[in-house]
Amino acid sequence: MSKQSFPTFYLYGEPHRLVAEGFVHVETLDDRSRPSEWTIKPHAHSELSHIFLITSGGGAMEADGAELRFFAPSFLLVPATAVHGFKWLEETAGFVITMADAYLQDLGRHGAELTGLFERPDAIEMSAAQLPPVERLVADLMLELSWSAPGDRAAVDAAMLSLLVTALRHRSAAVHAAPRAGPHATIVARLRERIEQRFRLREPVSAHAAALGVSQTALRVACARMAGRSPAQMLDQRALLEAQRALLYSNLSIAEIGFSIGFADPAYFSRFFQRNMGLSARAYREAQQGANA
Secondary structure, X not given: OOOEOOOEOOOOOOOOOOOXXXXXXXXXXXXXXXXXXXXXXXXXXXXXXXXXXXXXXXXXXXXXOEEEEEEOOXXXXXXXXXXXXXXXXXXXXXXXXXXXXXXXXXXXXXXXXXXXXXXXXXXXXXXXXXXXXXHHHHHHHHHHHHOOOOOHHHXXXXXXXXXXXXXXXXXXXXXXXXXXXXXXXXXXXXHHHHHHHHHHHOOOHHHXXXXXXXXXXXXXXXXXXXXXXXXXXXXXXXXXXXXXXXXXXXXXXXXXXXXXXOOOOHHHHHHHHHHHHOOOHHHHHHHHHHHXX
């Protein structure tokens, strides 16, 4: 029996069920936040990612143990499996676009940078003047999802691609780094997808390079240029993120957490966590519990 202390939903408050590969859903922020008194408790979706468009108000997003504060207008990005919750300012308004992770991966065929948007939870601010075109995109998406007409699925895909590209460009402008397409981006996007599927196996970098059909050198170069990290660091950081989630949101023992992400030796997991976080797993859990008390 699972010992995790956060719920996993389909849409928030709905029992988990099978997610259709092309699933896309849009609703207003008000639909679920007002009945919950503007507080959404930490939860996760195993196969669904979110884009929030905040048109007025603001609040704080707790995502994987970190807090991101934001004010309208802004995008919020929440990848599948991320444990997240919200405390909205009262009367905050906006939209929640939910998509199947498989659908997001399919859209990523048009540009590897698109799936990279959801590498981690993020809040992306924009200017008031930039908001109306984004609102029109969401309105178009809602219209195409609400009826059956010739070409409606193609129109949904087009609206989703435009929305993702808009979020990508706003984030790129915010960090003063324009995205670069090309073979390196494709390699890293494929590696990220593979890591998400297999990080619990603790496979060596050589196994990932072989599965991707590239040399270890080519993989290291691509990761350095596109992610600023080595493949081994990307693997370790994904495992570390899962360990942090379990320490924060479950009552699994430290040994059980290590085992769940591929560390058969509890002592080795403890050294891994200490080396990367600068404190022990036990100290991390106690510090986080104290901060949230």
